[in-house]
Amino acid sequence: QVQLVESGGGSVQAGGSLRLSCAASGYTYRRSCMAWFRQFPEKEREGVATVDSDGSTTYPDSVKGRFTISKDNAKNILYLQMNSLKPEDTAMYYCAARGFGCGGSWGVPAYYTDWGQGTQVTVSS
Numbered sequence: 001q002v003q004l005v006e007s008g009g010g011s012v013q014a015g016g017s018l019r020l021s022c023a024a025s026g027y028t029y030r031r032s033c034m035a036w037f038r039q040f041p042e043k044e045r046e047g048v049a050t051v052d053s054d055g056s057t058t059y060p061d062s063v064k065g066r067f068t069i070s071k072d073n074a075k076n077i078l079y080l081q082m083n084s085l086k087p088e089d090t091a092m093y094y095c096a097a098r099g100f101g102c103g104g105s106w107g108v109p110a111y112y113t114d115w116g117q118g119t120q121v122t123v124s125s
Contacts, residue, residue: 002026002114004095009119014084016123022078022095022116033102036069037109038091038103038121045094047107058106063089086124092118093106 008020035050049069050058057069068081078095081090096112105111 002097003056004097004114004116006032006093006095006116006119008095009121011122011124012085014085014087014123014125017081017083018085018121020080020093020119022080022093022096023098024076026080027062032072032099033106034069034099035096035102035112036067036078037094037096037112038089039094039118041047045109047109048093050102050106052102057104058102058105072094080112082121085121087123087125089121090123091121093121094118 003025005023006020008018010018012018027034033052036048037045038048039045039087041124048060048063049067051069051071059067066084094115098112
């Protein structure tokens, strides 16, 4: 049984920072592609960051240079450091994982088998 539990969401003013955490348990953490997605109301989930088992990362242009994904293999925790937040970053953020490498499908939610419950991030102007 895989479990992903997010924390760290909240409300912040534009230009501020937040760090999200995702505690993973129940499987061999290091062999997976892990990712952060976000979902706006009535929209599809979109990928905002992935980290592969070799440590390589991917970001869409919308967050590149502002968001940083990292993982602590010893503690089985995935992080998302979000800086220079904008009101348009307001969304529900989800941690996701799968048992194979990130590759070209990193941003496709359907390719991820494991999801957390989500944590809300609200950025005010």
